[in-house]
Amino acid sequence: MKIENAIKQSSFTSNYHKMLINLMYTGNWLRDEQMKIFKQHDLLPQHFNVLRIIRGSIPGPIAPKEIKEVLIDKAGDLTRLIDKLEKKELVKRNLCPSNRRKMDISITDKGLQLLEVLNEPMEAFTRRIQQNITEDQAANLSDLLDTLRG
Amino acid sequence: MKIENAIKQSSFTSNYHKMLINLMYTGNWLRDEQMKIFKQHDLLPQHFNVLRIIRGSIPGPIAPKEIKEVLIDKAGDLTRLIDKLEKKELVKRNLCPSNRRKMDISITDKGLQLLEVLNEPMEAFTRRIQQNITEDQAANLSDLLDTLRG
DNA sequence: ATTATTTATTTGTTGCAACAAATATTGTTG
């Protein structure tokens, strides 16, 4: 659906303006679509991202500091995000023995299972995208985003 | 800057995956850049959008219902958003005389002035974008976003 | 006309996000 119809606005001051609006709109759309997937499990996109990063560190644990570095949306508040994951028993915290300023975060079996469960709906979403846009167009879009940011 | 460097991740499972990550990253980037502009005035992007929509209804007032229809990020909570704008004396509320379920929202002189002040930094941002990407590329990008959403 | 339904907005509640400041540990420098 063209952006003009999506937000019921027929004219833009320029193609730049239209692109910027469209980018915000599409970013929100993407976030909302993914939230639908996570919602049944009482997770937010950030929780999912963090959980995957923690899994990615297997076989070792990982510190909040290191999580922050690779996070798409750099959350200022990893402590409470991990609090929530810990409360849901998806991760566990231990004091790092070699550096007591650090916490060793690792994923639990329950956390691994949840990621397994989420795998299918996430792939279904990707398949849905694949029906709309070719892989070349996707690569092209990604390059244009890089260009845009300068 | 290529997305690979921006998030320090060198490989993606596919161009689709890379595009989706890039889209979220760029959406957040755009939000953050705009927030820098609004921050000095203690506004959020949504406040700015709503304020412009209210100005757009001049010479008449506008109801929350109508604002919601054209909003990019459809906020469920317009009441409190307008509360905040009213507290800052940027808009005023009146009961609609013809339909007392509705509120007539209109922008104040102070609100108009603020939009004037924000005009320049907003245009500066657009100029910055223009240096990175041509208008044709922008139109192309916007079309690809439409295609992606299906 | 009385009741029911829909529409428009507000309110209550709960949890999350943002920012600054606090705490505790480690590293550095004179």
Next chain:
DNA sequence: CAACAATATTTGTTGCAACAAATAAATAAT
């Protein structure tokens, strides 16, 4: 080695976001 700076995480506070439920008024149905 004592004092200071840097690092890693937590805590406090305040405000915003999400969702359901409440209120209030207009419209429709009997």
